[in-house]
Amino acid sequence: MSIHIEHLLVELLNHTPAPDGPTLWIADEALTHAELQAARPRKGLDVLSNRYDLATALRQAGHQVSVSDFDFSSLPCQEYSNIVYRVSKERPLVHHCINQAVRHLCDGGNLHLIGSKDEGIRTHGRNAEQAFATPEHAKKHGDAYHVRLTREAGADTRLLDSKHYDELRTCTVGDFHFLSKPGVFGWNKVDTGSAMLAEQALRLLERRKAAGSVLDLGCGYGYLLLATSTVHFGKRVATDNNAAAVDAARAGFARAHLEVEVTLDDCGEQLQGPFDWILCNPPFHQGFDTSSGLTEKFLQQIRRLLAPQGHALVVVNQFIPIERMAGELFARVDVLCHEHGFKVVQLS
Ligand SMILES: C[S@@+](CC[C@H](N)C(=O)[O-])C[C@H]1O[C@@H](n2cnc3c(N)ncnc32)[C@H](O)[C@@H]1O
Numbered sequence: 130m131s132i133h134i135e136h137l138l139v140e141l142l143n144h145t146p147a148p149d150g151p152t153l154w155i156a157d158e159a160l161t162h163a164e165l166q167a168a169r170p171r172k173g174l175d176v177l178s179n180r181y182d183l184a185t186a187l188r189q190a191g192h193q194v195s196v197s198d199f200d201f202s203s204l205p206c207q208e209y210s211n212i213v214y215r216v217s218k219e220r221p222l223v224h225h226c227i228n229q230a231v232r233h234l235c236d237g238g239n240l241h242l243i244g245s246k247d248e249g250i251r252t253h254g255r256n257a258e259q260a261f262a263t264p265e266h267a268k269k270h271g272d273a274y275h276v277r278l279t280r281e282a283g284a285d286t287r288l289l290d291s292k293h294y295d296e297l298r299t300c301t302v303g304d305f306h307f308l309s310k311p312g313v314f315g316w317n318k319v320d321t322g323s324a325m326l327a328e329q330a331l332r333l334l335e336r337r338k339a340a341g342s343v344l345d346l347g348c349g350y351g352y353l354l355l356a357t358s359t360v361h362f363g364k365r366v367a368t369d370n371n372a373a374a375v376d377a378a379r380a381g382f383a384r385a386h387l388e389v390e391v392t393l394d395d396c397g398e399q400l401q402g403p404f405d406w407i408l409c410n411p412p413f414h415q416g417f418d419t420s421s422g423l424t425e426k427f428l429q430q431i432r433r434l435l436a437p438q439g440h441a442l443v444v445v446n447q448f449i450p451i452e453r454m455a456g457e458l459f460a461r462v463d464v465l466c467h468e469h470g471f472k473v474v475q476l477s
Contacts, residue, residue: 154177243274262281313374319352323356333440351391411445
């Protein structure tokens with residue numbers, strides 16, 4: 130994890146340089162509790178995030194936050210003096226945010242891009258130069274770069290190719306079709322671990338006349354419920370922390386005529402169980418970092434939401450000691466398969 134980047138981000142937010150005026154923070158990062166606490170809320174600082182957990186924590190700390198899949202349409206145009214953005218992982222999303230910054234900054238206002246070389250900050254800076262039609266000012270701070278671009282009155286600004294970031298698109302893998310978009314986990318692919326999990330679920334459930342209720346915890350674009358749509362579940366619920374994933378899943382289920390309640394939530398905390406089945410491919414990475422604490426959080430929620438006679442099928446990277454972690458919470462942990470670097474376990 131790169132401490133310098135988060136430190137720089139918080140510094141910029143707390144002491145945004147001139148010109149004075151409203152600031153927008155485009156928040157697409159995983160921040161630690163300490164960094165969250167350090168970013169001081171103030172009048173004139175708006176936050177736009179696509180993550181429910183980050184938005185909730187920031188709201189609790191007193192920030193003014195809107196949550197969406199980086200939909201800027203409700204924000205004022207040509208009004209912000211500064212926009213602060215730690216670059217996202219997906220290039221189309223970075224281009225979308227740079228394009229929106231051109232629209233939403235006032236004349237003389239600055240876009241501040243933060244990131245490391247590995248995250249492509251140098252390329253993003255050069256591309257932003259084209260969008261703003263002004264030169265970038267790049268400064269290195271430890272392992273982080275701060276790139277500043279100024280919106281100049283009358284500049285011949287140009288939109289970057291965001292590959293229609295805000296639109297869902299039909300993706301095809303073999304004979305499986307689904308709706309998705311950049312910004313969603315493995316957005317145009319089928320994850321190998323998820324495919325293994327779906328195969329195990331179908332093996333256990335497909336011939337049953339009634340399979341009760343099912344929850345997909347961390348649903349992404351909805352692969353697990355789409356791939357198990359032939360199972361006779363009485364109730365289906367899917368939830369994710371990422372607004373883009375929730376939008377894609379909702380649209381994908383509607384297109385497949387599959388009735389699913391879809392919620393934006395942090396690890397299903399707002400959900401009431403119990404569920405007879407829980408399917409879960411928990412996140413291994415959060416933002417740019419790896420987090421094993423998240424696996425524990427997911428396991429705790431699975432335990433809370435699972436019916437007493439219920440079963441959870443969970444797939445994890447083979448290096449995660451899920452047998453030990455889940456062993457403390459569940460009576461049984463059975464490894465159903467272990468291949469291609471993944472393990473599918475059944476918890477009951
Ligand atoms: C490995 S992906 C699996 C996605 C999907 N189930 C699939 O099989 O393609 C993990 C998902 O968990 C979501 N996620 C990450 N943190 C979360 C949280 N705190 N609460 C709910 N979902 C979260 C991510 O947005 C991502 O969609």
